[in-house]
Amino acid sequence: MGSREAKNALFDAFAAVAKALGSGRRAEIVDILAQGERSVDELAREIGQTVANTSQHLQQLLRAGLVDTRRDGNRIYYSLSGPAVSRLWAAVRQVAAGHAARLEEVAAAYLGDRSGMTVLTRPELSERLQAGDVVVVDVRPDAEFRSGHIAGALSLPVRELEKRLDELPAGRTVVAYCRGPFCVFADDAVRTLQRYGIPAARLEEGYPEWAAAGLPVEVHRPGAVPG
């Protein structure tokens, strides 16, 4: 009967959305785009794939409606097509996190040893920011900081962290954050700071989650060192 075919078509249409996220490389692309728009070759470099391959993955995301494009000169910038996609990505991570078995070991292999690292949740950081006893440091690349960051945060990309330690106000705990709960930047930063004897912790999640929660952010203005 035709109703079964129509029903199949309907659920196939839903499944197409999930399928688009069903490749590690495309998932990584979505994770990066959650920080802001990127050109094809920026993405290709970040995910460690050829430009041709990256382009094909992007076409699939486009066909599934997860991303939009914008042309600027002869570059094409891709971005998430809306907040529903961020929520979808967050839901995927959450389900994956709940199915701890496999994920934890894989995450540990990538993020490294987190024993001896303090991890602050969003409300904890929020509270300590008001108390004023911490410095919040955004350790993502500068471009991402400029496209939006936690209000009052200092930009200190991991790659430059070691050279610019003197920009940190002395005597206060540093809280590093980056792209999200499974981003290495903050972990690397905390370990570096601890090596220099500077008390440091990381924010459990990243900028997109902070912004999505409606907590205070700033756009396009470098944060001054508070105090």
Next chain:
Amino acid sequence: MGSREAKNALFDAFAAVAKALGSGRRAEIVDILAQGERSVDELAREIGQTVANTSQHLQQLLRAGLVDTRRDGNRIYYSLSGPAVSRLWAAVRQVAAGHAARLEEVAAAYLGDRSGMTVLTRPELSERLQAGDVVVVDVRPDAEFRSGHIAGALSLPVRELEKRLDELPAGRTVVAYCRGPFCVFADDAVRTLQRYGIPAARLEEGYPEWAAAGLPVEVHRPGAVPG
């Protein structure tokens, strides 16, 4: 370098969750399980597949951590592994709905013509329930009604609707609801009622969304006809 491999493994682990939903048949299974647990052959019948094939799909959902199993006698009951999975499924539908192009025609082919059908949103129904000028009818199969329904709803499965029209209190608009926004039951019910000259509308979403929103529900007690 090993970090790239570890990163790939991490994102592959996330992607595995999405991939599990990346087949129309598995998506349909998840949609059904959102109403409550089911045995393998109930599911097989509902999705129109062989038991063997359905079992394999279920194994995949199990491996990805989307479902749990429970044995009762020689039947095995599958259910969603937690609310995070419902949220994931809702997020998928929402992204698909946003990418209107393809979905709308597919949905129309399955659900039929909705012109001339009033569709109430959750808050609208909530309000009219308090005003008391509508009868809410749950048109899902009885088992689903028993495992949870909107508080005060009357159970009147679509398949029996035409025979049991006399159970409807006269003079009030009937609001039918079922499994979710893309479930045909409510659409069919509204069209049937309208054929008999009974004023009817459907709830835009279904029981899972109502319950997830924290609105009043009842479990395992048939709703009395209010008034």
Next chain:
DNA sequence: CTGCTATTCAAGATATTAATTGAATAGTGG
């Protein structure tokens, strides 16, 4: 134990997908 039911496993045909390579297209600047 035997027969029965529900579920899972295994093997094979067909179709889809990811990554690679090399060529084609669209825009920029001279």
Next chain:
DNA sequence: CCACTATTCAATTAATATCTTGAATAGCAG
């Protein structure tokens, strides 16, 4: 127009997924 860059397209290979069929397993009823 030409050279150059960024992106997409097309063809190939290797790996995976779906569905089908038929057999194997696990628990229940006698």
